[in-house]
Amino acid sequence: MKIYFESYGCTLQKSESSLYLNKLLKDENNQIVNSPEEADLSLIGTCVVIKHTEDRMVKRISSLSKVSGNVQVLGCLATVNGNTIESGNVQVLKPREFRSFYEGDLDGIEIKSDIYDGIPINQGCTGSCNFCISHIARGKLLSRGIDKIVNQVNMELDRNIKEIRISSLDTAAYGKDIGTDLAELVNRISSIDRDFYLRVGMLEPRNTYDILDKLVDAYRHDRVFKFLHLPVQSAENNVLSAMNREYTIEEAEAVWQKFHDAFPDMSIATDIILGYYNDSRAGFEKTMKFLEKYNPDIINVTRFSPRPYTKDYNKTPLNSNLLKEWSNEIISLHREQMEKKLDSYLGREEKVLITEKGKNGTMVGRDINYRPVVLKGNYEKYSEIKCTIVSHGSNYLIGE
The missing domain is CATH 2.40.50.140 (Nucleic acid-binding proteins)
Known part of the structure; x- marks a missing residue:
């Protein structure tokens, strides 16, 4: 069977979709092709984090269905709106099949293609943010055992992969359901006596705060990239409370400061949501002051997009022209800060x-x-x- 593959969205979604592809490639009669026109099966990994993205996914699936004999849809669109898109030659990977990956199907998958985006360590999360459709799509936390993850790391090292990436909706939630934590996992992976580096994926502030000291100590290993992706979303506590983010900005700052004190040159990324229904200019100013103080290397800015099945679905975002102004202010600040930060590296x-x-x-x-x-x-x-x-x-x- 000839298979065409493309994938969108977060690192977790891409890693799961690429692993599913490699599972199919265990059959030696299956092979990857470069265009959907020549494929017997087109696989597409999808994302629905905002409405604009979901619309793009639906449009792309429709295009693939017109030129490919069969289309299979993976990822969050399949789990949230699978019933609305499954028809004719379009099929979805059902949520139960998806979660079975974490109950054993991931183990022993031999990577037979160059399409590989990392190692998923847990499905779902512990949060219930009012704006987020991802935790609805992914379900409750389901962590893989440490030994299984370490075995997969060794499989990647056997393929001469030297950048090991672990990912999930929230890597800091890892292990809460099986009596362990992310710090222990990082320590176990780092103790493998082979030549590689480890990149840890996104960590939510709430769960990171709970294991902060242990995790910072785990990051001290020479094999761990000093990279932190900490999505703050807003520096206004009233907004965080309405979002049901389960932390205060002071707790998020404590995480940021602890990592920065330990690793002054580390790269830090964050996410900001603009236009949340109870935000204001005063709240935005607090977010700007936060960004100015902590100077992140990467700022992912999105506008509040009410998603179906979430508590915020009937909420109204702030005026789009206002959000464009706010977004431009963040872009301008970030450009100025990065110029100074990168200048400091000259000659190193x-x-x-x-x-x-x-x-x-x-x-x-x-x-x-x-x-x-x-x-x-x-x-x-x-x-x-x-x-x-x-x-x-x-x-x-x-x-x-």
């Missing part, structure tokens, strides 16, 4: 792990803080290169 010597091809005869690598570094030349993937930082772009360094 860095050790870089080459991870992918860049544009115009370049390669892209990551330093220990997971900051991207662009180098001219054709280096072997996963080789480690010592370089001097000579320039930078808007969000990356340039080395020689």
